Amino acid sequence: MRQHKTRPKLFTVLVLLIAGAAALGHIGATLAFTGPSTPIKSSLQPGLNRYFLGPLDQGWSLFAPGPYSQDEYFTMRACLSSPEICAQGSKKGAKFTEWRDVTAEEMKSRAGNMFANRESKQSKSIHGRLWSAASDLSTSAREQIAKPFIQGTPVFGVDLSSSQARKEYSATELSNLRAYKRMEDTAVGFASLYAIEQWGGASMVEIKLRREPIVPFAQRNNDEAKTKSRETYIGWRDTKEFSKAAVSAWS
Amino acid sequence: MELNQETVNAPSIRNWMVKNRDFGSKFLAALYSWFTVNRHAAYGLAVMRMASGLFILGWLVVNVPVASKIWGPGSEYLEPYRSVLGYKWPLDILRDAGLGFFVFWYVVAVVLAIAFVIGWKTRFVTPLFFIFYTAINAQNTPVSDGGNYFIRIMLIYLIFADLSKHWSVDSWMRKRAAKSKKEFEAVTVLHNLALCLVVAQLCMVYLEAGLYKVQGSLWQNGTAMYYPVNSEAYGVFPWLSDLITANSWVVALITYVTVVAQIAFPFMLFHKISRRIALIVILGMHIGIAVVMGLPFFSGIMASADAVLVSSGTWLTIQGWLATQWREKFLRRNPSEGTSEPEDEFTDRPEKASSTA
Numbered sequence: 001m002r003q004h005k006t007r008p009k010l011f012t013v014l015v016l017l018i019a020g021a022a023a024l025g026h027i028g029a030t031l032a033f034t035g036p037s038t039p040i041k042s043s044l045q046p047g048l049n050r051y052f053l054g055p056l057d058q059g060w061s062l063f064a065p066g067p068y069s070q071d072e073y074f075t076m077r078a079c080l081s082s083p084e085i086c087a088q089g090s091k092k093g094a095k096f097t098e099w100r101d102v103t104a105e106e107m108k109s110r111a112g113n114m115f116a117n118r119e120s121k122q123s124k125s126i127h128g129r130l131w132s133a134a135s136d137l138s139t140s141a142r143e144q145i146a147k148p149f150i151q152g153t154p155v156f157g158v159d160l161s162s163s164q165a166r167k168e169y170s171a172t173e174l175s176n177l178r179a180y181k182r183m184e185d186t187a188v189g190f191a192s193l194y195a196i197e198q199w200g201g202a203s204m205v206e207i208k209l210r211r212e213p214i215v216p217f218a219q220r221n222n223d224e225a226k227t228k229s230r231e232t233y234i235g236w237r238d239t240k241e242f243s244k245a246a247v248s249a250w251s
Numbered sequence: 252m253e254l255n256q257e258t259v260n261a262p263s264i265r266n267w268m269v270k271n272r273d274f275g276s277k278f279l280a281a282l283y284s285w286f287t288v289n290r291h292a293a294y295g296l297a298v299m300r301m302a303s304g305l306f307i308l309g310w311l312v313v314n315v316p317v318a319s320k321i322w323g324p325g326s327e328y329l330e331p332y333r334s335v336l337g338y339k340w341p342l343d344i345l346r347d348a349g350l351g352f353f354v355f356w357y358v359v360a361v362v363l364a365i366a367f368v369i370g371w372k373t374r375f376v377t378p379l380f381f382i383f384y385t386a387i388n389a390q391n392t393p394v395s396d397g398g399n400y401f402i403r404i405m406l407i408y409l410i411f412a413d414l415s416k417h418w419s420v421d422s423w424m425r426k427r428a429a430k431s432k433k434e435f436e437a438v439t440v441l442h443n444l445a446l447c448l449v450v451a452q453l454c455m456v457y458l459e460a461g462l463y464k465v466q467g468s469l470w471q472n473g474t475a476m477y478y479p480v481n482s483e484a485y486g487v488f489p490w491l492s493d494l495i496t497a498n499s500w501v502v503a504l505i506t507y508v509t510v511v512a513q514i515a516f517p518f519m520l521f522h523k524i525s526r527r528i529a530l531i532v533i534l535g536m537h538i539g540i541a542v543v544m545g546l547p548f549f550s551g552i553m554a555s556a557d558a559v560l561v562s563s564g565t566w567l568t569i570q571g572w573l574a575t576q577w578r579e580k581f582l583r584r585n586p587s588e589g590t591s592e593p594e595d596e597f598t599d600r601p602e603k604a605s606s607t608a
Contacts, residue, residue, distance in 0.1 A: 008283055008287075009436060011437060012287055012436040012437050012440060013283070015437040015440050015441070016283070016286055016287070016440045019440065019441060019444050020286075020444060023444050023447060023448055026448070027448065027451045027452075027455070030452070030455060031455060034455065034459055035459065050337075053336065053337025054336060054337035054338045054339060054342065054389075055338065055342060055385055055389075055403060055404075055407065056404065056407075057336070057337075057392075057400070058400050058401075058404060059400075060397075060455070060456045060459040060460050060463070061459070061460070061463040062397055062460045062463075063460075063464070063475070063479060064460060064463035064464040064466070064467055064470065065463050065464065065466040065467030065470070066467045066468075066469060067467070067469055067470070067475040067476070067478045067479050068478060068479040068482055068484065068485060069469070069478035069479070069482070070482065071482055071483045071484070072484070104483075107483055107484070110484075110487060110545065111487070112487065112488060113487065113545070114487055114541070114542065114545045114547050115309075115313050115547065116545070117313055117314045117316065117317050117321075118314055118317065118321055118391075118394040119314075119317040119320065119321055121393075121394040122321065122391075122393075122394060124484060125393035125394050126393065128393075129332070129393060181331075182331045182332055182334075182335065183331075183332065185331040186328060186329055186330075186331050186332045189327070189328030189329075189330075189331070190328045192328070193325070193328055214477075214478050214481050214482055215481070217474040217477045217478075217499075217502070220477065220481070220496065240328065242327050242328070243324065243327060245323075245324035245327075245349050245350050246324045246325055246326075246327035246328070248324075248350070249319045249320045249323060249324050249325030249350070250320060250325055
């Protein structure tokens with residue numbers, strides 16, 4: 001390494017000290033944020049979460065601690081009649097579609113194609129987030145999401161941003177319910193646009209998430225080996241409304 | 252008397268401290284010199300720029316047919332999810348954008364990717380490229396993969412690095428105009444700090460990915476690799492998945508090599524031999540992930556960052572070999588041409604080898 005023969009310049013030293021401290025602080029914070037739960041990490045919250053919001057967000061538990069070991073499917077069906085007729089069921093003439101496995105349809109473009117576009121990941125990525133949000137709910141809340149909430153009735157029967165919701169639920173419970181509701185709204189929005197793409201539109205949608213574990217390693221050569229699939233069911237919901245530009249992108 | 256002399260020369264902490272009384276000042280001088288004299292790993296960063304830029308360009312082009320649906324107005328359904336992600340202006344500029352503005356943004360992103368790859372005005376292009384790329388990615392983060400996350404963070408660091416010192420339109424234009432680039436010391440400091448951040452981030456990603464893996468029972472029993480490649484999402488070529496998972500020894504070997512390579516990676520960088528082994532193993536792992544799991548963009552972007560760990564000397568050797576191959580083929584076709592002296596760029600020598608180089 002060549003030695004600097006001239007005297008260090010004050011400005012350069014200042015830049016090195018300030019930028020170096022910022023870089024060290026950033027890397028330390030990244031280690032704390034992406035690492036396991038430790039007392040250091042807890043003591044730095046909620047500042048740590050705030051710092052890593054947006055463009056610095058990251059997580060490196062890639063395929064760990066458990067590798068991806070199941071097939072995940074987002075399935076749905078829709079009611080194509082008006083909301084009033086749909087609410088009265090098929091006996092009153094409501095027209096329902098068959099169940100559609102959206103993920104299997106999206107995955108077709110990925111089979112044998114390394115360079116498939118990201119459309120093939122849409123429903124699967126919603127599945128993963130909605131499943132995990134639903135798993136964080138209490139048993140009673142999980143029972144509730146399977147019920148229909150239609151014609152403007154809020155899910156869980158209450159507006160989760162209201163003071164009534166704050167009285168009914170603890171802070172942690174409410175946080176989980178809101179996180180779930182955000183993901184459910186996203187999933188219902190996705191299903192609404194899918195209904196526009198497939199059937200020209202619908203008034204209600206019903207969603208079922210299915211997980212099929214991969215056959216265990218020890219049974220990989222057994223052609224008759226089967227695994228038990230699990231489901232998370234989300235009852236009928238009103239479809240979401242979107243701008244003309246969004247609808248035309250899906251039409 | 253002899254005994255006393257031996258006592259004075261015997262290795263001890265005290266003797267070492269006496270001999271190295273000025274260790275602190277020497278260390279600080281060396282540190283200052285490392286950060287201020289040379290812009291390190293300039294060839295490695297040029298390769299990272301070209302390779303990661305090409306992968307982002309490929310990613311943008313491959314997704315053109317569905318871009319308006321997954322990132323443009325068609326992604327409006329993600330509004331409840333993305334409203335809490337914390338992307339501020341200008342990174343959230345596409346949230347309410349119409350089709351026209353989205354298409355304009357996407358086209359500019361493609362143009363910036365090309366400018367980034369060829370190394371044109373990188374001081375201006377890199378921050379713009381970060382903004383344009385991140386704004387698109389922020390529209391639909393669920394369809395992103397680790398590569399998208401990784402390069403977004405890397406682009407922030409690369410804003411401060413001199414990416415066009417070599418193998419770029421900028422350096423070619425400078426040479427053509429016979430201009431020497433004035434290098435400000437403070438800018439050199441920022442370049443070298445950016446390089447440190449790139450290497451630190453890279454090490455952190457591999458180390459954490461490895462440490463999280465050893466906690467999993469399927470990674471411990473050596474069968475983890477079997478599962479994702481047999482899923483519909485990551486088993487892109489089922490025949491290939493069946494082939495590599497048929498033998499339990501192969502499955503266990505790949506599983507363990509993956510974990511060991513990731514955990515050992517940061518520690519193997521300290522010596523040039525172990526560093527080369529680490530880079531070859533990690534490159535093999537990335538090629539495997541790209542082909543078997545169908546994740547070429549993720550693997551390619553991760554591998555492109557590894558380029559900064561290859562020495563400038565090695566990159567110049569590779570360049571020289573490629574140039575020779577090119578000239579030999581060219582000469583065979585056209586013996587009258589190709590005998591001229593190589594371009595300046597080809598004879599350019601690396602800067603003083605850096606510790607990463």
